[in-house]
Amino acid sequence: MAGYKHPCIHCGNLIDHDARYCIYCNSRSPFAFRCPDCLKEVEQKQSICSSCGRPLYVPCPSCAQLTFVSDNCQSCGTTLLVQCQNKRCMQMQFFQNTKCTACGKLLKNKKKRK
Structure with a gap:
């Protein structure tokens, strides 16, 4: 079954909904901003x-x-x-x-x- 893709909040490119990193901009949190601490x-x-x-x-x-x-x-x-x-x-x-x-x-x- 094909999964839905969601936009990375940093670059806007569509990536898999369960991705831990954006393959386009290398963001380590593509779906949410996180506190660094x-x-x-x-x-x-x-x-x-x-x-x-x-x-x-x-x-x-x-x-x-x-x-x-x-x-x-x-x-x-x-x-x-x-x-x-x-x-x-x-x-x-x-x-x-x-x-x-x-x-x-x-x-x-x-x-x-x-």
Whole structure:
């Protein structure tokens, strides 16, 4: 039975409804925005995460404009993700995270945290 496809919220391309990543824009959460700390679903109109209290608008490390905690800066398009250095994990993480949300290892981010 064929499955229905849904648009990725980041790029708009249609992908399988059960996809965990968008194959077009490489988004790690194609159907919902998630808090980078607790991974709960959040909406762009929220200013803080209702689950953990994390601010959802942060200054971009490249252009310093406030941007929503997504995969890329809304102003300049710079990626806001860094890769976990754990060879077994290698998951992409939000640049301000201090620990990997997948494996728990400390992140040594090259991008400045503001």
